[in-house]
Each structure stands twice: as C-alpha cells, then as structure tokens.
Amino acid sequence: xxxGNAVIGQSGGPTAVINQSLVGAVExxxxxxxxxxxxxxxxxVSGIVQDDYIDLTDRTPDFLERIANTPSSALGSxxxxxxxxxxxxxxxxxxxxxxxxxxxxxxxxxxxxxRIIAEMAADSxxxxxxxxxxxxxxxxxxxNDHTPGFGSAAKFVAQAFMGDDRDNAAxxxxxxxxxxxxxxxxxxxxxxxxxxxxxxxxxxxxYVPEVAFDEDTFINDIERVYKEHGRCLIAVSEGIHDKDxxxxxxxxxxxxxxxxxxNVQLSGTGALGDLLADLVKDKLGSRLGQKLRVRADTYGYxxxxxxxxxxxxxxxxxxxxxxxxxxxxxxxxxxxxxxxMVRKPGGGYDIDYKRIEISDVAAKTQHLDLKYIxxxxxxxxxxxxxYLAPIVGDLPVVESF
Amino acid sequence: xxxGNAVIGQSGGPTAVINQSLVGAVExxxxxxxxxxxxxxxxxVSGIVQDDYIDLTDRTPDFLERIANTPSSALGSxxxxxxxxxxxxxxxxxxxxxxxxxxxxxxxxxxxxxRIIAEMAADSxxxxxxxxxxxxxxxxxxxNDHTPGFGSAAKFVAQAFMGDDRDNAAxxxxxxxxxxxxxxxxxxxxxxxxxxxxxxxxxxxxYVPEVAFDEDTFINDIERVYKEHGRCLIAVSEGIHDKDxxxxxxxxxxxxxxxxxxNVQLSGTGALGDLLADLVKDKLGSRLGQKLRVRADTYGYxxxxxxxxxxxxxxxxxxxxxxxxxxxxxxxxxxxxxxxMVRKPGGGYDIDYKRIEISDVAAKTQHLDLKYIxxxxxxxxxxxxxYLAPIVGDLPVVESF
Numbered sequence: 001x002x003x004g005n006a007v008i009g010q011s012g013g014p015t016a017v018i019n020q021s022l023v024g025a026v027e028x029x030x031x032x033x034x035x036x037x038x039x040x041x042x043x044x045v046s047g048i049v050q051d052d053y054i055d056l057t058d059r060t061p062d063f064l065e066r067i068a069n070t071p072s073s074a075l076g077s078x079x080x081x082x083x084x085x086x087x088x089x090x091x092x093x094x095x096x097x098x099x100x101x102x103x104x105x106x107x108x109x110x111x112x113x114x115r116i117i118a119e120m121a122a123d124s125x126x127x128x129x130x131x132x133x134x135x136x137x138x139x140x141x142x143x144n145d146h147t148p149g150f151g152s153a154a155k156f157v158a159q160a161f162m163g164d165d166r167d168n169a170a171x172x173x174x175x176x177x178x179x180x181x182x183x184x185x186x187x188x189x190x191x192x193x194x195x196x197x198x199x200x201x202x203x204x205x206x207y208v209p210e211v212a213f214d215e216d217t218f219i220n221d222i223e224r225v226y227k228e229h230g231r232c233l234i235a236v237s238e239g240i241h242d243k244d245x246x247x248x249x250x251x252x253x254x255x256x257x258x259x260x261x262x263n264v265q266l267s268g269t270g271a272l273g274d275l276l277a278d279l280v281k282d283k284l285g286s287r288l289g290q291k292l293r294v295r296a297d298t299y300g301y302x303x304x305x306x307x308x309x310x311x312x313x314x315x316x317x318x319x320x321x322x323x324x325x326x327x328x329x330x331x332x333x334x335x336x337x338x339x340x341m342v343r344k345p346g347g348g349y350d351i352d353y354k355r356i357e358i359s360d361v362a363a364k365t366q367h368l369d370l371k372y373i374x375x376x377x378x379x380x381x382x383x384x385x386x387y388l389a390p391i392v393g394d395l396p397v398v399e400s401f
Numbered sequence: 402x403x404x405g406n407a408v409i410g411q412s413g414g415p416t417a418v419i420n421q422s423l424v425g426a427v428e429x430x431x432x433x434x435x436x437x438x439x440x441x442x443x444x445x446v447s448g449i450v451q452d453d454y455i456d457l458t459d460r461t462p463d464f465l466e467r468i469a470n471t472p473s474s475a476l477g478s479x480x481x482x483x484x485x486x487x488x489x490x491x492x493x494x495x496x497x498x499x500x501x502x503x504x505x506x507x508x509x510x511x512x513x514x515x516r517i518i519a520e521m522a523a524d525s526x527x528x529x530x531x532x533x534x535x536x537x538x539x540x541x542x543x544x545n546d547h548t549p550g551f552g553s554a555a556k557f558v559a560q561a562f563m564g565d566d567r568d569n570a571a572x573x574x575x576x577x578x579x580x581x582x583x584x585x586x587x588x589x590x591x592x593x594x595x596x597x598x599x600x601x602x603x604x605x606x607x608y609v610p611e612v613a614f615d616e617d618t619f620i621n622d623i624e625r626v627y628k629e630h631g632r633c634l635i636a637v638s639e640g641i642h643d644k645d646x647x648x649x650x651x652x653x654x655x656x657x658x659x660x661x662x663x664n665v666q667l668s669g670t671g672a673l674g675d676l677l678a679d680l681v682k683d684k685l686g687s688r689l690g691q692k693l694r695v696r697a698d699t700y701g702y703x704x705x706x707x708x709x710x711x712x713x714x715x716x717x718x719x720x721x722x723x724x725x726x727x728x729x730x731x732x733x734x735x736x737x738x739x740x741x742m743v744r745k746p747g748g749g750y751d752i753d754y755k756r757i758e759i760s761d762v763a764a765k766t767q768h769l770d771l772k773y774i775x776x777x778x779x780x781x782x783x784x785x786x787x788y789l790a791p792i793v794g795d796l797p798v799v800e801s802f
Binding site: 016 | 411414415417441444455464467468470471472473474475476477478479480560561563564565567568570571572576595670671672674675678696697698699700701702703705706707708709710796797798799800801802
C-alpha cells in the first residue's frame with residue numbers, strides 16, 4: 001500500500017515567519033518517512049484546483065533554512081475563499097494526487113477554509129487528515145495566546161516607533177502612523193513597546209479598533225498632549241470605526257474596494273492617514289490659531305514582509321507550529337485540528353503547542369483585552385511587560401539627552 | 402587666555418547616523434583638550450539664538466556610544482533658514498558663549514546656512530572657525546561620492562523591497578512604493594539593490610526625478626511587465642515631475658504645503674502613491690478589461706529614522722566625518738570648510754575624507770548619473786555592483802522555489 005502524499009499550503013496575507021511553519025512541517029514530514037511525496041500548494045487553494053504543486057520532498061536542509069528565513073509565503077498565497085464547488089475541485093485534485101495529509105497555514109478566514117475541506121472530506125468518506133497551522137500578524141485567532149507572525153510584525157512596529165519618536169522629538173510636530181489590524185488592536189498596541197520609563201517617549205496616543213473612534217475626542221486628546229510636550233506621536237489602527245461600527249476610512253473614500261471575503265481595502269493606501277492629518281490641521285489648527293506641522297505615514301506591507309527584522313521567538317514558535325501540526329496529524333487520533341499556542345501558567349515565558357478543534361478557532365476573532373486600554377487612547381505598561389515583551393524579544397537601544 | 406568653546410548642531414531631516422557624526426566630533430574635541438566647553442545646539446540654529454545649549458563636555462564614552470547608535474538628531478533639528486538678521490542673533494549668542502568653533506551637520510540647505518554664518522563671522526571680524534559636516538539620505542551633495550545617512554536609508558529601502566517583492570510574488574498584483582528623494586533618485590534606485598540575478602525579482606520598474614515622468618509611458622511600462630510576469634513591483638521617487646518640471650504630486654493636491662525653504666511637502670502623506678494607484682487601476686484596468694489589484698505604500702520617515710537597521714559602513718563614515726571636521730578646524734589653516742567623502746581610485750572600496758570649501762557644496766544638488774538609468778524606468782547592474790553595494794554592506798538572504 002502506498003504511503004500517500006502530503007500537501008502544505010500557505011494562505012492569506014504573508015508574514016515574516018510563515019515560511020518557518022512551512023519548513024517545520026516539511027522537516028517533520030521528511031523525518032517521519034510516513035509520506036511518499038511532500039507537495040507545496042502553489043498559491044494555496046487556487047493552485048490545488050489546478051494540480052499546481054511544488055515538490056518539496058527532497059529539499060535540502062540548507063535550502064529549507066534559507067526559505068525559513070525569507071519573509072512572505074514562499075509557496076505563494078491566495079485570497080480565494082472556497083465554496084462547496086471549489087472544495088469539490090480540491091478533493092478531486094487530492095484524489096488524483098493521492099493526498100492523505102493537508103496542512104494549511106493561515107488566519108481565521110484560512111482556518112475556516114481548512115475546516116470546510118476537512119468536513120467535506122469526512123462527509124465524502126475520503127481519507128484525509130487536515131490540520132490548520134496558525135498565522136496572522138493581526139494576532140486575532142481565539143484560543144491562542146498569540147499567533148506566529150505577530151511577534152515579528154510587532155517588532156517591526158516597535159522599532160519603527162522608537163525611531164520615529166526620536167524623529168518627532170528632533171523636528172516636533174504631530175505625527176500619525178497608521179498600522180495594520182482590521183478588528184484587533186494588538187499590532188497597533190505594539191507601537192508603544194519601546195517607550196522608555198519617564199522619558200515622555202511616544203507614541204503618546206494609541207487608537208485601536210476595540211474602542212469606538214470619535215473625532216472630537218481624538219482632537220481633544222492631541223490638544224492635551226501637544227500642549228504638554230510640544231509634539232505628539234500617534235498610533236492608529238487601520239480598522240478604527242465609529243460607534244455605529246462604520247470604518248472611518250469609508251467616510252472618506254468615494255469608492256471602497258472589497259475583497260472576496262467582503263472585507264474593505266484598508267492596506268495599500270495612505271488615505272486614512274491623510275484624512276486624519278487633514279482633520280487635525282483643520283480642527284486643531286483653527287482651535288489653537290496656528291498652522292500645525294502634521295504628517296502621516298502608513299506602514300503598510302512593510303509590517304508583514306520586511307526582510308531582516310524578525311523576532312527570534314516568533315521564528316522558533318512558527319517553526320514549532322508546523323512541526324507539531326505534522327506530529328498530531330501522523331498520530332492519527334483526529335482527522336482534523338488546529339495548533340494553538342497557549343502560554344503556560346507560572347512566572348517564566350513558555351508555550352504549549354496544543355491541538356484544538358478547527359471549529360474552536362475558525363471564523364472567530366480575538367480582541368485586545370479591554371483591561372489593557374487606558375482612557376480609549378493608550379495601552380497599559382502591563383500589556384508590554386507581561387504580554388508583549390517576551391513575544392518580541394530584544395529591541396535596539398535608544399538614548400537621548 | 403580662555404580656550405573658547407565649541408558648538409555642534411544638527412540640521413534638516415534626521416538620519417540613522419547623524420548622531421554618529423555628532424559623537425565623532427564630540428570625541429575628537431574631548432581628546433584634543435583644545436576647547437573649554439563642548440555645547441550642543443538644542444534644535445540647531447533655533448536653539449542657538451535662544452542660548453539653548455546642551456552641555457556635551459563630559460559625556461562618557463558609554464553614553465556617547467548609545468547616542469551614536471540612536472537614529473535621528475539627538476540634539477534636535479530645525480528647518481529654519483537663517484537670513485542676515487537671524488545670523489546676527491547667532492553671532493550674539495556665540496559671543497556671549499565665547500564660541501570659537503562651530504560644526505553643523507546637514508544637507509545642502511544646511512551647508513548654505515553654515516556658509517552664511519562663516520562669511521558673516523569673517524566680515525564682522527569675529528574669530529570663528531565653522532565646518533559643515535555632510536549629511537543627507539537623498540545623497541544629493543555635490544563633490545561627495547555619497548553622504549552619511551544615505552547608506553543606511555538605502556539599506557532600509559533595499560531590505561523593504563526584498564521583502565515586498567516576495568510579498569508581491571505571493572499575492573501577485575501591481576504594487577507601487579513611494580520613496581524619499583526630492584531632486585535626486587539615489588534612494589529610489591536603491592530599491593533594486595537586493596534583486597537576484599535571473600529570478601525576475603522586483604522592483605521591475607524604477608522612476609527617479611532625473612527623468613521626466615510621463616503618465617502614458619508609465620502605464621505602458623507597467624502593462625509590459627504585468628503581461629510578462631503577472632505582477633509588477635514599482636519604485637517611484639516622491640520627487641517625480643513632468644517634462645515642464647511640475648511635481649506630479651502638485652497635480653493632485655488642492656492645497657500644497659510649503660516649508661520655509663519654499664519646498665513643497667512631499668513626505669508625510671500617501672497622496673502621490675494613491676494618485677498613481679488610481680491612475681493604474683483606471684487606465685490600465687480599462688485597457689486590459691479587468692479589475693486590477695493595485696496597492697501603494699509610502700515608506701515615509703521610516704527611511705531615515707528606523708531603529709535597528711543601519712549600514713555599518715555608513716555608521717563608520719558618519720563618525721569619521723565628525724572627527725575629520727574637528728581635526729581640520731583645530732588645524733587652523735582655514736576658517737571654514739566642509740568635509741567631502743571622495744572615493745579613492747582603484748579596485749577596492751576606500752574613502753578619502755577631504756576638506757573642501759563650503760561654497761563648493763552649498764546650495765547645489767548632485768543627481769544620479771544618467772549612465773545608470775535604463776530606458777527611463779530601471780537602473781543598471783553597474784550602479785549596484787560598482788557604486789551602491791559597498792556603501793550599504795550586507796543584506797539579508799532571500800530564497801524562493
């Protein structure tokens with residue numbers, strides 16, 4: 001009897017460490033001797049339905065290590081959300097290729113895709129073991145303490161703000177930086193990780209999607225900080241919305257672009273930052289009776305794919321998630337599952353890689369705990385010291401007079 | 402007789418290594434025993450006229466090393482362009498403080514400020530030695546092979562494109578990244594430094610201010626690349642302009658903001674990227690009869706102030722420029738000057754730190770040599786191998802299937 005083959009796919013937005021998960025899975029499969037061929041889904045489900053696979057079976061450790069350290073999804077990604085007909089085509093390809101193990105790294109949309117395929121396989125009596133491998137820079141998967149990809153994106157954001165805060169101190173003004181995070185504010189909160197005690201370091205204000213955004217409050221907050229420090233550095237999540245749930249960016253754009261999942265385009269445009277900068281110039285400028293220096297940057301895809309900045313902890317954990325998914329799949333106790341990173345109780349930082357049901361994680365969103373949010377415009381020190389610092393690891397040192 | 406005091410200032414836009422130049426100058430002054438006090442101009446000329454100085458005389462090597470490795474201008478910067486009345490106030494402060502040496506790190510606007518002050522000192526018989534220390538991420542100072550700050554900004558841009566190219570390969574589409582560079586295309590050209598031979602890596606198109614920008618040509622270029630690769634990664638300088646010299650960004654913005662030097666605001670807004678993205682969606686989308694995935698990111702201040710990414714060569718050279726400026730000033734042969742980094746002829750990469758007249762460098766702009774520009778939309782391999790690679794140093798490795 002043939003051993004059968006394994007397919008690994010990478011879905012959704014790339015991260016700095018999703019290739020670590022890929023390589024972790026490949027290594028574990030190579031070492032197991034339990035599959036015949038290891039196939040990479042070229043551009044995820046959109047490749048599978050075209051039998052477009054990359055053979056990973058005999059890739060060398062050196063090559064795999066280079067892949068692991070490369071940002072973005074080396075197999076190619078896809079934003080397709082398979083419906084029933086699409087899933088049928090996936091099975092047909094799996095049957096043609098004698099695929100018996102499927103590993104799919106992605107966020108909650110992607111875990112949902114994985115769940116649908118696993119259920120369809122079960123319903124149709126096709127022997128398939130399907131595991132979801134967690135990934136998202138937004139850090140919005142439930143059950144997980146945090147997800148692979150988040151730590152590296154958070155490190156990029158923290159370092160960016162450490163530098164930009166020094167920039168803002170050198171040439172004082174009001175600076176707004178827009179960060180990724182459609183529904184969850186974790187990555188935006190990371191902007192404050194590098195702040196030093198007692199130095200008045202920015203970001204001085206942090207706005208996350210967990211709190212309804214109000215323009216007047218925003219202007220009042222900035223006025224208060226600007227009067228105190230003569231400058232103001234602000235972190236704003238792209239996903240901020242008003243009290244009725246309307247995304248602030250939609251108030252601006254004539255034509256809003258949506259993806260196949262019905263999500264409004266938030267990234268890849270500087271529109272929200274420019275809108276908020278104009279708002280501050282107009283409203284606060286006229287209130288203070290002066291022309292204010294207001295600038296906005298939108299960090300965009302740099303947050304997920306910058307080459308050369310990654311959290312070592314994140315790299316290690318992403319690799320482990322790939323390995324552990326394979327171990328559980330080969331164990332054969334469950335035909336499907338997802339790997340969740342759960343923090344072990346106790347003083348030190350240690351992670352349990354735990355098998356959970358895909359339905360526990362699919363299509364649900366984890367939010368930043370409200371206990372970490374101060375007055376709707378800042379993040380508590382405990383968020384950084386207790387939660388974020390061990391995930392991100394070392395940061396550069398900044399010094400000032 | 403008193404030894405007199407020295408003032409060091411940092412002007413214009415911050416860089417990742419302008420604090421290296423500051424520390425190089427402080428170290429050389431400390432070691433010389435030739436001045437009484439070493440004073441930092443708090444926010445450059447705007448601090449000087451208010452006698453707002455930071456005492457640097459007895460700062461420890463450890464502290465200075467931390468300052469040197471911190472991005473942005475630790476003393477604070479200014480965009481003031483002193484006129485005659487302003488310069489008079491500078492002298493009055495210098496006289497009150499018994500300042501006999503003035504070191505001013507900055508770009509060409511700043512060197513011009515330095516020149517004015519040096520000339521006024523000479524005219525009024527005030528014994529002052531004034532040296533300009535080169536700095537600019539735009540790399541647009543004449544005489545210099547390149548300037549401190551450029552190498553680190555180029556490294557950031559190169560790493561960003563290495564990652565974003567993998568991102569664009571994973572989720573194919575048309576991606577436009579806007580880079581700093583008002584008049585000179587060096588930093589935008591750096592986008593291609595990490596491209597691998599024979600891999601079809603992006604950026605596939607590079608637009609610099611040295612070439613007049615034409616919308617139709619731009620669309621045709623993208624169409625060609627998109628048809629060949631199914632994707633297109635594009636580097637565009639913020640300073641692109643049409644054949645009549647009109648900045649492309651001014652075609653869009655109702656109200657253009659200008660600084661005290663009369664420069665239009667280019668950075669701190671995503672407007673140019675969004676304008677170009679809309680142009681491509683509309684014009685190329687209708688030509689190809691499909692909805693195109695077009696995104697734009699504007700790298701903004703990250704290019705000059707990101708904490709944790711710097712070229713070691715750039716750090717070293719910036720430090721040397723500060724030291725050498727002090728050495729020339731103390732030598733006393735010339736009452737003013739600027740330090741230029743000139744590449745030594747021959748095979749290896751080696752830099753001469755040469756004293757030149759401030760007037761040789763002030764208010765002039767160096768441009769990217771046209772021999773490095775291919776068809777108005779790309780940069781030659783020779784630019785990278787011969788010119789840029791030794792300035793930037795090591796880059797991360799990326800790998801692909």
